[in-house]
Amino acid sequence: MKVRPTLTKLGAIAALVAVAILARMLAGTPTQVELSASGDPPSQASSESPASEPASRLLTDALGLTFESPSVGLLETGTGLGVLLLGAWLLGKVLASVGFSKITGYLVFGILAGPGVGAWIVGKDGTWLLTKPQQENLQLVNDLAIALIALTAGGEIKLSFVRKAFRSISLILAFEFTLVLLVVGALMTVLLNGTVIAEYGGLVTVMLVASVIAVVATANSPAVVMALLSETRADGPMARTALSITVCKDLLLIIVFAVTLTLASTAATNAKQTLAEDLPTDPPPTLAEAEASDELTAQEVLLAQEVAEELESGELKSSSSKQSSIASKLTRQLGGSMLAGVLVGGLLAFYVRKVRSFLPIVLVLGSFAVALISKELGLKTLIVGLTAGLVMSNLFQTIAEDVFHTIEELSVPVYALFFAVAGTKVDPGVLGGVWIFVVLLVTLRLGAIWGGTALGCKVSGMEPPASRWIWTAFVPQAGVSLALAIVVYEQFYEFKFADDVFNILLSAIAINELIGPILFKLGLVRAGEVRSKGD
Amino acid sequence: MDIFLAILIVIGLGLLSSGRVTYRLRRSRLMVVLLSGGWLAIFVGMLLGPNFFPLIGVTEAETTLVSPRALLESTPLLMMGLGWIGVMVGLQLRWEVVRSLSAGIWKVLLADASLSILLFGGIALVGIHLWTDADALAPIWPGVLLLTAGSIGWSMETRSLRMANATETDARLDTLIRATGALGGVLAVTVLGLGYKIVTRDADGAFVFDLTGAIGRAALIGVLAVLVALLGRFAIGLAGKDRGHQLVVFLGIVVFVAGIATQLDLPPVFAAMLTGVILVNLKGNSIEGFEKFIVKAEFTVATMFALLAGILLDPRIGLPGLALALVMALARILVKPAFTRWAARRSDEQEPRLPDDSPLYLGAARQHPIFLALAVSVVLLEPSAYNARLLTIVILSGLLCELLPIFARRAGSRALGDENSTDPRGAPTQGAPA
Amino acid sequence: MAEDPKTATSPQDPGSQEEATSSERSESHAPSAEAKGADDSMRLVLLVMIVANQGMLDDLVTAMLDLGIQGTIIESKGLMSLLRDEMPIFSGLAAMIPQRTGSRVVLSVTAAGEIDQVFSFLQNELTDDERPMAFTVPIDRFMSGSKKS
Incomplete structure (x- = not known):
């Protein structure tokens, strides 16, 4: 459309990157003479990248005392942050002017800036925008973003609406969830049937492992839904229902995922134990990345690990007692998260009523606190934030206006950064050998989402045009799915199929991440719920 | 977890300090000094950090709330804070403002800069040499440079020194002291920024002089600052009036320029300052929103850095270090006010002449707050014990310099029979009610 | 635009005709004001706006001209900005130039009926960041050398 402004913006991006x-x-290149002795073992999220940790050097100062220099990755993070923030924002503007959503711009910039694409363009040792260690440091910002996004999402859910639309919410959720689970599960069963696991574990094990992966595929991103709704100021039955379903699905997902993962890993481990064959016994990949990475990971990893440990020590033989221990852990976690959320929501409401100044900074700090508390107590940031938002918007309505208005303002940088960081995790290098499965997975998942949602809409009697387009909301994937995929990988890393499955999942998530927002925006526009053109 | 907590505490306290209550506290002269010099925050920082309780003999209990290590993990954020300060310093150099300053101000600035570099450069050189026992200049260079650069200029805060019965010449002197202080801060940042990289570490971590490298880096920082400023100007225009978009751009500029400087191993304050100067002097749409956004956080950022200084400092400076701090403070107190009076009265040619005797001259004895920020930036770039102890020396001499004018002023005002001056609400005439 | 108040142009002393109760019934009841008839909309009020955002002063002045409202603009300084200028930490130079005091106070004596348009301008045309603090005060008596409309 407007060519010159667009070109100027692209020029600005180029200048920034340059x-x-x-x-x-x-x-x-930092001279890495002495590696610090106390350095952590190199983290390795995917087997593809033998990440070279930045060396922090041991240096001597003028007094002859030694000290550890800050690691290069840490010192470079500031630039990374700035580039992602400004670049993503600019590209978001550019893409918005040609009809895409800004999120697509943020994501694309993140993908281009990420080390994966960098390795592709300038070679493994070339100089590109972001490095692996930088990316890890950026996770700090990510945690904060999740808390803020969850707070907003919770605030957007009006209980009165949920009560009214309960039927369609629950039915669509049920149909969509089940169909995706079945279709993707079937695909993965077929795929895995030729692998080691089938040879030793039998069909049941294969199906269990496949279902874990299928659960990952059912996830859709609350962050994308929130970000698009706030960008387009969309409102209407489709927007509200989609958001409610997404949030409910997250709750459901946590439970289903924990249960299936435990079952599958038990089965797989049993299968492994029956093998005389020695499987590789390297130390498991560090949890550093997964831990820092997203909403669900840290706790999921903990949970899964605890269960795995229990299994290994042979304490729990009967599956019923294991189930009950999972159940109690889940209740504790979910209940605790909700309780913490209620507390935070109440505190924020109190602050707004009594003090009211510095609202943006207080909210950012509050989100920091949410992330901190969640980590410390093993709670789920996402749920704490959601509950806090829910409590505020539904119990303290008048006050909440201010808070959510302020979050609106904060949301631009938060979304830009969050999606750009998510984009940096995309690595096109892994697509190579598995692309056919990726395409299959993405297409089937799309079909299943469409079919399941259509069925749900029909049964619940949801009216068009919302019913015709609401499925688009469930396509986008981002942080949650990625985090789950990493957990899956960590659980099965010993098996030969793990790398391939992980790469398939990663690539599929990346594709859903990209096409999701585009589809969802189209859906919102077609359903006639968009109120502003976004720009 | 530690990082989160550290950030939470530092930012939270910084925020708390900019509440209305502290503004009220700052109406009293003593509190003005304590708060705007950051001394209170430094003390709180020490309480939070690992050094205070061992200092008073409490060693058993787990008393460290925020460990320097955890703080250093958040270096990117702290660098952003330094970038913020730099941009803030740079933004004040709008050409219209700079042009309107009288020739006298420039002359006093020049005189002070020459004096500071010679006097404090010498003291720092000898003092640090005696303290560290270093046999070469290269290892102690950053410290010498820091102490020299930071000594240029003085605190811009003059309210605590003003007299109730101020005359027109007093007002002129007030302006002179404030403006020279402000420009002195700019010079301090510049000197440290340009000189810091004269000494670098080679591949083995040993210190070497690298003059061409330093010049190259200085030129580079200049180019980068221009580019970032142009980019920033464009982005600010693009963000328009939307608060969310402004936030992206404002934060982005500050983080980006600070990040690049850090990456190049340079104190981020200088690069950010250059960016600020260029940004404010570029023609184009207004950047008033940006200026407001940056300046609004002044007190919060200052408090945060004072807290940081308290946490990061290492008090084990020993007798030579103590002596160095004392000598620096004494030199400041004894030389700077007298010299400034001489320089000001010589270079200001307006009639009526500047007063011969005014407590405002004592303001020249007080360190510029940027000194502290610069010292912290040096610690962040190289978190060595040497730098952490230099920080202690800076704080100590700063505190000593701060105390003297207060007491001198109290004694002086009593002698003058000026009862109003000790009244906490002895505000200057500016704040008359509407 | 402002036809309603222009039909009867004698802003002599309408405020005193009204009871105290009706002047308390202020402009917040925006839609009902016109329905009330000429009497109520002709009351004189003092409109005070404190403009902290210099960027929108231009827009505001244009809008006032469009609405046919006269006014006086006074340079002013917020309490907090006074405090900040007095206690500079890192940057104190900018505070020294007189023309950048910070805020402006816009005063205007006008008919109550026109206030709604001003407020709807503030509400709809400005962002939260730009919106000045604005309020009206009822006027009991008014006198002026030149006639205002």
Whole structure:
């Protein structure tokens, strides 16, 4: 449309990128003479990248005392943050002017800036915008973003609406969830049937493992839904129902995922134990990345690990007692998260009523606190935030206006950064050998979402046009799915199929991440619920 | 977890300090000094950090709430804070403002800068040499440079020194002291920024002089600052009036420029300052929103850095270190006010002449708050014990310099029979009710 | 635009005709004001706006001209900004130039009927960041050398 402004913006992005790359080149390759002895073992999220941890050097100062220099990755993170923030925002503007959603711009910039694409363009040792260690440091920001996004999402859910639309929410959710689970589960069963696990574990084990992966496929991103709704200011039956379903699905997902994962890993481990064959016994990949990575991971990992440990020590033989222990853990976690959420929501409401100044910073700090508390107590950031938002918007309605208005303002940088960081995790390098399965997975998942949602809409009697387009909301995947995929990988890393499955999942998630927002925006526009053109 | 907590505490306290209550507290002269010099925050920082309780003999209990290590993990955020300060310093140099300053101000600035570099450069060189026992200049260079650069200029806060019965010449002197202080801060940042990289570490971590490298880096920082400023100007225009978009751009600019400087191993304050200067002097649509956004956080950022200084400092400076701090403070107190009076009265040619005797001259004895920020930035770039102890020396000498004018002022005002001056609400005439 | 109040142009002393109760019934009841008839909309009020955002002063002045409202603009300084200027920490130079005091106070004596348009301008045309603090005060008596409309 408007060519010149677009070109100027692209020029600005190019300048930004050029400055950042120039700076990195001039900073020179750090001379890694002495690796610090206390350094953590190199983290390795996917087997593809033998990540070279930045060395923090042991140096001597003028007094002859030694100290550890800050790691290069840490020092470079500021640039990374700035580039992602400004670049994603600019590209978001550019893409918005040609009809895409801004989120697509954020994501695409993140993908382009990420180390995966960097390795592709300039080679493994070339200088690109972001490095692996930088990316890890950016997770700090990510945790904060999740808390804020959850807070907003919770605030958007009006209980009165949920009560009214309960029928369609629950029915669509049930149909969509089940169909995706079945279709993807079937696909994965077929796929896995030729692998080691089938040879030793039999069909049941294969199906269990397949179902874990299928659960990952059912997830859709609450962040994308929230971000698009706030960008387009969409409101209507489709927007509200989609958001409620997404939030409910997250709750459901946590439970289903924990249960299936435990069952599958038990079965798989049993299968492994019957093998005389020695499977590789490297130390498991560090949890650092997974732990920091997203909403669900840290706790999921803990849970899964605890269960795995229990299994290994042979304490729990009967599956019923195991189930009950999972149940109690889940109740504790969910209940605790909700309780913490109620508390935070109440506190925020109190603050707004009594003090009211510095609202944006207080909210950011509050989100920090939510992330901190969740980590510390093993709670789920997502749920704490959701509950807090829910409590505020439904119990303290008048006050909540202010808070959510402020979050609206904060949301632009938060979304830009969150999606850009999510984008950096995409690695096109892994797509190579498995693309056919990826395409299959993505297409089947799309079909299943469409079919399941259509069925649900029909049964619940939801009216068009919302019913015709609401399925698009369930396509996008981002943080949650990625985090779950990493957990799956960590649980099965010993098996030969793990790498391939992980790469398939990652690539599929990346594709859903990209096409999701585009589809969802189209859906919102077609359903006639968009109120502003976004720009 | 530690990082989260550290950030939470530091930012939270910084925020708390900018509440209305502290503004009220700042009406009293003593509190003005304590708060705007950051001394209170430094003390709180020490309480939070690992050094205070061992200092008073409590060692058993787990008393460290925020460990320097955890704080250093959040270096990118702290660098952003330094970038913020830099942009803030740079934004004040709008050409119209700079042009309107009288020639006298420039002359006093020049005189002070030469004096500071010679006097404090010498003291720092000798003092640090005696303290560290280093046999070469290269290892102690950053410290010498820091102490020299930071000594240029003085605190801009003059309210605590003003007299109730101020005359027109007093007002002129007030302006002179404030403006020179402000410009002195700019010079301090510049000197440290340009000189810091003269000494670098080679591949083995040993110190080497690298003058060409330093010049190259300075030129580079200049180019980068221009580019970032142009980019920033464009982005600010693009963000328009939307608060959310403004937030992206404002934060983005500050983080980006600070990040690049850090990446190049340079104190981020300088690069950010250059960016600020260019940004404010570029023609184009208004950047008033940006200026407001940056300046609004001044007190919060200052408090945060004072807290940081308290947490990061290492008090084990020993007798030579103590002596260095004392000598620096004494030199400041004895030389700077007298020299400034001489320089000001010589270079200001307006009639009526500047007063011969005014408590405002004592303001020249007080360290510029940017000194503290610069010292913290040096610690962040190289978290060595040497730098952490330098920080202690900076704080100590700053505190000593701060105390003297207060007491001198109290004694002086009593002698003058000026009862109003000790009244906490002895506000200047500016704040008359509407 | 402002036809309603222009039909009867004698802003002599309408405020005193009204009872105290009716002047308390202020402009917040926006839609009902016109329905009330000429009497109520002709009351004189003092409109005070405190403009902290310099960028929108231009827009505001244009809008006032469009609405046919006269006014006086006074340079002013917020309490907090006074405090900040007095206690500079890192940057104190900018506070020294007189023309950048910070805020402006816009005063205007006008008919109550026109206030709604001003407020709807503030509400609809400005962002939260730009919106000045604005309020009206009923006027009991009014006198002026030149006639206002």
